[in-house]
Amino acid sequence: QKEVEQDPGPLSVPEGAIVSLNCTYSNSAFQYFMWYRQYSRKGPELLMYTYSSGNKEDGRFTAQVDKSSKYISLFIRDSQPSDSATYLCAMSAVQGGKLIFGQGTELSVKP
């Protein structure tokens, strides 16, 4: 079993839709949770970072962590065609330690 599971998609939504992306994990020691966005032929870029449980909001993006369920989510409101990319979750047990990524979900937002 992988430490981090993420549905690879692809996920296709119409412009303006609310998008929900999710990851589950098995290692209860994970405390640092991140979401990265990767455009085609580019390196990933950090979107959201959350420590321990709770919510974090940044513009149209909201990250949620539920440690009791070992489940993290990224919500995108009012999705735009420019949001079309692969979204990867990542997590680590200690700050600066080994980072484990999900396999990424490919998202396509249609105009």
Next chain:
Amino acid sequence: EAQVTQNPRYLITVTGKKLTVTCSQNMNHEYMSWYRQDPGLGLRQIYYSMNVEVTDKGDVPEGYKVSRKEKRNFPLILESPSPNQTSLYFCASSLSSGADTQYFGPGTRLTVL
């Protein structure tokens, strides 16, 4: 411009021929890391370094070596490449730890025949 550079961007080589992929950052970052990205497997961390002369294994270190003699450089060495090391490689750096914003390089696509 703040950036992470990798060279070469594309490389085709043969089994057993030693190669080095260079990584350099100009942001005075302490933390640097190497990843490989494969279809269906996502990004997997190979090695990381929290500072000069400090390196540690990631998830898939077998067949790779790294060194961190200077803060700005973190080369990835494949002593005897094999076809299962054909992949897309990314170098990344961040100010102090993996939880900080990691800046990724443009990637190196390696094919081992």
